Amino acid sequence: MNDEVVAAVAQAHRRDWAQVFSTTAHLTRDLDLAEECAQDAFAQALETWAETGIPDRPGAWLTTTARNRARDVLRRESVFRRKMPLLVADDTVPGPEGGLVDDRLRLIFTCTHPALSREAQVALTLRLVCGLSTPEVARAFLVQPATMAARITRAKKKIAAARIPYRIPDPDQLEERVGAVLEVVHLIFTTGHTAPVGAHLVRQDMVDSAISLARMLHLLMPADAEISALLALLLLTASRQDTRVSADGRLVLLSEQDRSRWDRQLIAEGQSLLLVALRRRPTRYALEAAIAALHAEAPTWQDTDWTQIVRIYDALFRVWPSPVVGLNRAVAIGFRDGPRAGLDALTPLLTDPALATYGYLSAARADFLRQLRQWPHAATAYEEALILTDNDVERAFLTERLTDVRRHLLGPPTAGPSTGSPSG
Amino acid sequence: MARYMVLIYGDAQQWDTMTDEQWKAHNAAHAAFVAKAGAQVIDGQQLESVPTATSLRSDALGRINTTDGPFLETKEALGGYYLLEAADLDEVLSLATLLPEVHATHSGVEIRPVVDHG
Structure with missing residues (x-):
């Protein structure tokens, strides 16, 4: 197994996990089975790519592998599975902004459904959408891995038993439901930006998860101004990440930070997203982003x-x-x-x-x-x-x-x- | 399709002090709910007030005790229910928002999926 393959699989996990898992879940209509198959696909990649080389489109390779595995299991266990409560999924229908619905969006709305507690929403989002392991999620929220595993299991069981659907909410519910998604993403970001407990000020995995979630949402629903505003806020805030702690691990106040080391690329991206968001009625995240932008621009x-x-x-x-x-x-x-x-x-x-x-x-x-x-x-x-x-x-x-x-x-x-x- | 029990809870004192006019509006809202839900309503009833309740349970020796009153003494009482059929929870949530109890501050509904024994 060479380092190049390991790095490629790790990169694919960060970039493509949500896609691989969500399309597999749509096929299996069972979150546990989908997780198993998606994990198997990544494990298989480590072996196969070492022999045959890294494919041109790793995400597509992983998705196909995971779905093939799921089909095998479904064929083998069809009688048993017929008795299980399955995810209620819609089939290919146009998305809120035209075009086919991306399964990642279905997954995000399912994980952040208001019938789940906020704790469960955050845990499921990190576990299923971001692909973090249960111990990683547990660490972020200061609970034992076993407690977090139980929380995730309970939430998955509720999704199946209460038939929380695997689909995009109806237009009359969409704004409220996007609001819940954004609150979850914002909460993940703030947990990482200043960790409530521990030796480090920043918990980078949480910050990265939140930013990649916001980027994914923006990609899937580019016309939603509130999503643009939240992404702008996260990028503008994260642009100062490297200067908030000194080399010897001490807190550096905004007034003392070396502004030449702020990430200009993130700031520019945040500013242009903010401009778009501010063309609409100013909302919570747009105003928070505007404040972050004023700091970034000083x-x-x-x-x-x-x-x-x-x-x-x-x-x-x-x-x-x-x-x-x-x-x-x-x-x-x-x-x-x-x-x-x-x-x-x-x-x-x-x-x-x-x-x-x-x-x-x-x-x-x-x-x-x-x-x-x-x-x-x-x-x-x-x-x-x-x-x-x-x-x-x-x-x-x-x-x-x-x-x-x-x-x-x-x-x-x-x-x-x-x-x-x-x-x- | 799946079945859901919609349990309606509220403060009985507040229900008892509603005027005829308020009951008329309340019943009209239920009629609107039933009209909208149509064949999805399998059953639905208003229950007599809590003081009419009788509870049965066994003591340590296995003798059945009959007692006057509700099984659980709570401020909010079960006032009625609907048994609905729906494709998923979102459909039930969207129907249930039509119920007048959801719009009053002292009352609300609890939605429970019914076990499907196939």
Whole structure:
């Protein structure tokens, strides 16, 4: 087995898994059997390609191999399988934008069906659409592999028993259902962009999975503005990936990042997608992408257009009134008008129960208080923020800041006002 | 085709205090649902209120106890059901959104696939 073949199979797995699996599932109408056959096809590729060479179209080779295997099994087990609940699939019908429906799209809508819990939607999407292994999916969501395997099995069983269909939703349901797909993709991205737990700030496999899902959706439904907007947001955000952590593994704030190392290609692609998306009514992801674009376009931190960013946050809060948007808006106000104004903007959020355990609120307050030299309050806020994150890189950053603040708290011996003269 | 049980739950107190006018609108909505679902409705009934319920279960010695009241004491009571035939869950979801209980804040429906014994 040579390295070239191994690399080709790995590449095909990343690029073609969804296609191989989804078309096989359409044939078998059984997700487990389709998984088995698709996995067999990739294993077969390792052997066959080493002998006969890598085919010109690896994806087509794998699909044919997986489907042939599925046909064999179906022939052999036809009596047994007739008794099993099968996937309800439509046959070739025109897709939402004309042309034949791609099975990958059917698969995505099945995995993110609203009758499944959000947890199950994310797990199934990563497992079946992105082709991640169950332990990989488990690691991303901090559960034991056995727990994740049980979650995936339960979800597959529900798809079969409740007859969650393997097809594109009707036009009257499409917008809502695309919304659910995008939420799943966005959640996968944010889980990877700042991992909630662990030694690394970024979990690259999750970031890559989310971007490839968004790219796939954009390819399959190019006229959907909200999909373009989400892809723009992911690309613009990911363009800074390499500069967010220093060579020695420390967190680097946006203000300190080496902008010459931002990925210009991703930024350009994100910008042009965003332009298309903004021709429509501005939506959540389009506005978030617009903010990311303003950061990407600022030549230096000092050149950041905070006035415009606050304005977009205002618009975003109108279409997506989430407390987290309120928090980011307050932070932007702080950068525009100074730490005092930022702190004032944060104040109403302190009583929001949705943010009660949200570490970034404490961290944002801590930073404004530090700039205002309110050392005792700043120290308390950093301590709070530290309790609320389990990411080692973030913890190291916050600890460093806290140490710095505590040094001021004790104060150099000569700095404090005199408290009276010694008697004598 | 598959069968689905649509169980209608709601706050009985709220149902009890509905005016004649509200019941008229409510029943009209059910009629619209039945008209739309057509032959897909295999059966569907409104149930008498929870205080009319009788439950049976055995104790540790295997003696059957008859008790007054529902099997589960819950705030939301089972108020009725439909047994539907549909191609898939999406079809049931789209029909069920026509039910008036889905539009009131105190009530809703639970959809359960019926086991197909072939």
